Every structure is written in structure tokens, then in C-alpha cells.
Amino acid sequence: MTEFDPDGAAGTDPHGRAWHLSAAVSGPPGFPEVFERFVQSVDTTRVTTLVLGFTGFDGPAAATHLLDAAERFPRLRALFLGDEQDFSCIHQTDLTPVLERFPLLERLDVRGKQGWELSPFRHTALKTLRFESCCLPSGVLRAVAASDLPGLERLDLWLGVDDGEGEVADAFDLAPILSGERLPALRSLGLENSDIQDEIAEEVAKAPVVPRLRSLSLALGMLTDRGAESLLTGRPLTHLERLDLHHHFLSGAMMERLRAAHPTTDVDLSGARGELHGPFGEAYNLVADGRDF
Numbered sequence: 001m002t003e004f005d006p007d008g009a010a011g012t013d014p015h016g017r018a019w020h021l022s023a024a025v026s027g028p029p030g031f032p033e034v035f036e037r038f039v040q041s042v043d044t045t046r047v048t049t050l051v052l053g054f055t056g057f058d059g060p061a062a063a064t065h066l067l068d069a070a071e072r073f074p075r076l077r078a079l080f081l082g083d084e085q086d087f088s089c090i091h092q093t094d095l096t097p098v099l100e101r102f103p104l105l106e107r108l109d110v111r112g113k114q115g116w117e118l119s120p121f122r123h124t125a126l127k128t129l130r131f132e133s134c135c136l137p138s139g140v141l142r143a144v145a146a147s148d149l150p151g152l153e154r155l156d157l158w159l160g161v162d163d164g165e166g167e168v169a170d171a172f173d174l175a176p177i178l179s180g181e182r183l184p185a186l187r188s189l190g191l192e193n194s195d196i197q198d199e200i201a202e203e204v205a206k207a208p209v210v211p212r213l214r215s216l217s218l219a220l221g222m223l224t225d226r227g228a229e230s231l232l233t234g235r236p237l238t239h240l241e242r243l244d245l246h247h248h249f250l251s252g253a254m255m256e257r258l259r260a261a262h263p264t265t266d267v268d269l270s271g272a273r274g275e276l277h278g279p280f281g282e283a284y285n286l287v288a289d290g291r292d293f
Contacts, residue, residue, distance in 0.1 A: 006037040022053035031055035035065045044072040053083035059091035063098050070101040082111035087134045087292035092116040099123050120146035128154040134292045135160040141169035145176035156190035161283040161290050171199040180209030190217035195283035201227030205234025217244035220288035225254045240265045247271040247288045
């Protein structure tokens with residue numbers, strides 16, 4: 001990945017290169033100026049991958065500037081919005097126009113919480129969709145579930161925790177995704193970073209989409225023996241090439257049962273956090289990435 005230096009000379013061959021744009025953490029230039037210098041100094045008609053990072057503590061949303069210059073990026077195939085560790089420093093907006101204006105996109109990664117909106121959409125080129133959030137808005141998840149994505153092969157969703165500030169996605173919202181009806185090409189599914197990982201596991205265990213998956217991840221959340229038991233007694237998972245459960249709260253005995261039940265599957269049980277007993281602290285402290293400040 002090439003870091004764009006707004007004060008230096010831009011590269012001469014942007015084709016096939018991932019460009020990273022980010023505002024200075026303190027002082028100028030701000031993101032609008034960085035983005036403007038980029039489109040003025042680089043042949044953006046040849047840019048295929050963009051990674052847009054820090055845009056300022058108060059925004060703006062990077063997608064807004066990209067949409068204003070959409071015609072300058074006719075070959076864009078991969079886009080990452082919100083390449084920033086701290087969720088509180090990421091500002092999003094309605095991302096539906098991004099999917100409408102870039103019909104050749106094969107991959108879209110979005111990280112954030114604030115201002116994030118999405119409406120159901122159709123996209124025939126998209127192969128990978130990754131949404132990372134400490135508390136994914138339910139409207140965003142429902143929009144994905146209602147979208148028409150005939151070519152989507154990989155879907156990763158971080159649900160996060162209910163922070164009490166808005167309607168957060170839950171296991172019920174996943175039903176259309178788990179049916180697989182709108183996702184005929186799906187082979188890799190990640191439902192991660194959730195405090196309701198056991199409930200998700202229970203739904204996955206009976207999901208029609210499971211038999212055609214090659215990879216399944218319920219990692220980064222609060223998976224306990226209860227959820228793992230559902231995986232063992234539900235639809236068989238022995239056909240999977242990879243089962244990712246890292247960062248979990250499973251007992252040693254349950255981990256051994258999972259390994260024994262899937263001898264030909266790459267089962268990732270790293271990041272054991274110990275078992276949960278009795279009342280536990282705030283959920284955002286127990287998922288891998290739960291705080292927005």
C-alpha cells in the first residue's frame with residue numbers, strides 16, 4: 001500500500017496500487033485538502049484500490065468527497081472507508097450512493113458507527129463485503145440482508161454491543177442472510193465481535209446457508225460453551241475448510257470436543273479468554289473491539 005504524501009511527489013504508476021489517504025492528526029492539511037491534492041496530482045483513472053483513513057475528529061465522511069469525484073475513478077475495484085483504530089474518530093454517511101456510483105467494485109470494507117446508513121441495493125460485481133463496528137446499526141444489517149448480491153463470495157459483519165444509543169443489529173436481523181436466498185455465491189461468512197455470540201451460534205447451527213460455506217467465523221465475541229454446543233449439535237460443519245472461533249470464552253473440555261468433531265477442518269481456538277462465571281462486566285470490555293472512545 002502506498003501512503004499518499006500531499007506535500008511530496010505522487011507516484012507515477014497508480015495502476016494496481018493501493019493508495020492510502022489520511023489527514024494529519026494535528027494541524028493541516030485536513031482531509032478535504034489531502035483528497036483534492038490527490039485527485040489533482042495522480043492519474044486517478046488508473047486507480048483500482050483506495051484506503052481512506054483519518055478524516056478529522058469531527059469528520060468529514062470520506063465517502064462524501066469520493067462521491068463528489070466519482071467520475072475520476074472509473075476503474076475502482078476495492079475501497080476501504082474508515083481505516084482508523086478508534087471508532088469515535090470515524091465518520092460515515094449514507095453509503096448507498098457509493099455502491100450505486102461504483103458498479104465495478106469487487107470489495108468494500110467499512111469501519112465505523114457514527115452516521116452510518118445504508119439502503120437495500122443491487123450490485124453484481126461485489127465479491128467481498130466487510131463491515132466492522134462496535135455497535136452495527138440494525139438498519140445497516142437489514143439493508144445488507146435485503147440486498148441483491150449474486151456474486152458475493154465473502155461477507156464479514158461485526159455486530160458489536162448494544163451501547164444504548166440506538167437500535168443495534170441482533171440475531172433476528174440475520175435471518176435473511178442465514179437463509180442464503182439472496183447470496184447464491186457465498187462461501188465465507190463471518191458474524192463477529194458480538195456480545196450475543198451464543199445466540200448467533202444457535203441461529204447459525206440451523207441455517208440453510210451453512211452447507212455451502214467453506215469458511216465460517218464466529219470470532220472476536222463472547223462465545224461460550226452454550227453457543228459451541230449448538231454448533232456441535234446443529235448442522236454438520238465437518239465440510240468447512242476453516243472454522244474461526246478465536247477470542248472466546250470456552251472451557252478446555254469444549255475446545256477438545258470441537259477439535260475432535262472437526263478433524264479435517266482448520267479450527268482456530270486461539271485467544272482463549274477463560275470461562276465466564278456468574279455476573280460479568282460491561283459487554284464492550286469482553287468483545288474484541290467494543291468501545292467507541
